[in-house]
Amino acid sequence: MSEIVSKSNRRIKMGMVGGGPGAFIGEVHRMAARLDNQIELVCGSFSSDFEKSKQTGADLFLDPERIYADFNQMMVRESALPAGERMDFVSIVTPNHMHLPPAAAALEAGFHVMSDKPATLNLEEAKVLKSLVEKSGLLYGLTHTYLGYPMVKQARAMVKDGKLGEIRKILVEYPQGWLSDFVEKSGKNKQAEWRADPSRSGISGAFGDIGTHAHNLAEYISGLMMTEVCADLNIYVKGRQLDDDGSVLFRMENGASGALTASQICAGEENALKIKIYGEKGGLEWHQMKPYELIHKPHGSVMKVYTAGVDKNNLYAEAYAACRVPSGHPEGYLEAFANLYTGFAEAIRAKDRDYRGHDLIGINEGVRGMAFVDAVVKNSNSDQKWTKIDI
Numbered sequence: 150m151s152e153i154v155s156k157s158n159r160r161i162k163m164g165m166v167g168g169g170p171g172a173f174i175g176e177v178h179r180m181a182a183r184l185d186n187q188i189e190l191v192c193g194s195f196s197s198d199f200e201k202s203k204q205t206g207a208d209l210f211l212d213p214e215r216i217y218a219d220f221n222q223m224m225v226r227e228s229a230l231p232a233g234e235r236m237d238f239v240s241i242v243t244p245n246h247m248h249l250p251p252a253a254a255a256l257e258a259g260f261h262v263m264s265d266k267p268a269t270l271n272l273e274e275a276k277v278l279k280s281l282v283e284k285s286g287l288l289y290g291l292t293h294t295y296l297g298y299p300m301v302k303q304a305r306a307m308v309k310d311g312k313l314g315e316i317r318k319i320l321v322e323y324p325q326g327w328l329s330d331f332v333e334k335s336g337k338n339k340q341a342e343w344r345a346d347p348s349r350s351g352i353s354g355a356f357g358d359i360g361t362h363a364h365n366l367a368e369y370i371s372g373l374m375m376t377e378v379c380a381d382l383n384i385y386v387k388g389r390q391l392d393d394d395g396s397v398l399f400r401m402e403n404g405a406s407g408a409l410t411a412s413q414i415c416a417g418e419e420n421a422l423k424i425k426i427y428g429e430k431g432g433l434e435w436h437q438m439k440p441y442e443l444i445h446k447p448h449g450s451v452m453k454v455y456t457a458g459v460d461k462n463n464l465y466a467e468a469y470a471a472c473r474v475p476s477g478h479p480e481g482y483l484e485a486f487a488n489l490y491t492g493f494a495e496a497i498r499a500k501d502r503d504y505r506g507h508d509l510i511g512i513n514e515g516v517r518g519m520a521f522v523d524a525v526v527k528n529s530n531s532d533q534k535w536t537k538i539d540i
Contacts, residue, residue, distance in 0.1 A: 160189040161494040164236035166220045166251040167243035169196030169205045171339045175242040181486035187494040220251040224258035244343040246270045261288040268515025275519040282512045289512045290493045293365045297485030299457040299471040300443040304370045306465035313428030319407035321424040323363045324415035354391030360411035361518040373401040382529040441479045
């Protein structure tokens, strides 16, 4: 009980695996974790190169004694520290093939885990990780960033409240243009290099990277699980090993149908994730690049635009709670990311006190995401019209 009380009177302590020199997402995780002043980074193994890891630690003003040569050393030494000093959880921000090993080591050592998506390299690893999480009784969070936006939460709440009626159709698209050229072998783009490498990224490129976001968004807002896919994956850039484009028809568990496109060769596009969801009473539309607005299109009535802000604007409680500033002061990507970390910190504090969840996206969503990728690749490589998503 004393440890639970101490957590309520201090910041939650975080360790990090990955996020060293040249990494993009590591610093995003660190900014998100510290935004609401609920989490403190205390240790890390930031790179497989110990010298680079020590440099990152120095840049972050961390205790040199708590910069570790590898994640195994980190788990052992952090476990030996007093409960009030050691890390409470580890944030994993490595390439996909290195998601499972540190997660497994952390759970074995008694630490909660927050991981960048996708959960693992493949479906088999995701199922292993699910077993480890369930056996440990510890918390596992997955940073599907876009679920942190207030208007995404508003859309989910409206669907749950029956504002659209029975869901019939979902259209979700995620076009990017950053891989329109063969940049992975240039030596100048570390992100492209590992994402285009099957040994580090997995069996899919675009769909493993951003298709999982689109899949997750469709399930989150609708409250329904995707059950079947009919897929067409493409490789447009000569020399590339993994898909850089694709389209999928899908079915949801209630019989609703939909279409999902994900592409990283849409030259000129930036990060244009968007979703439209329709029910018998009307539709909703949300664009990630204008995330503070949600368009409601009730059947036979006037279209309404909801906007994020702490002046409520008829927002549901979960959307309102995710806002920080008044309407007209747009919040964005980092704030959405921060909502995930703040929720995870709250979940850790509540873990042993009637924990009921804090909109925590966890291992179940991680397994479903990998099962989606697995089914899409299988279907695209076969002559079969439909492939069930096997969880």
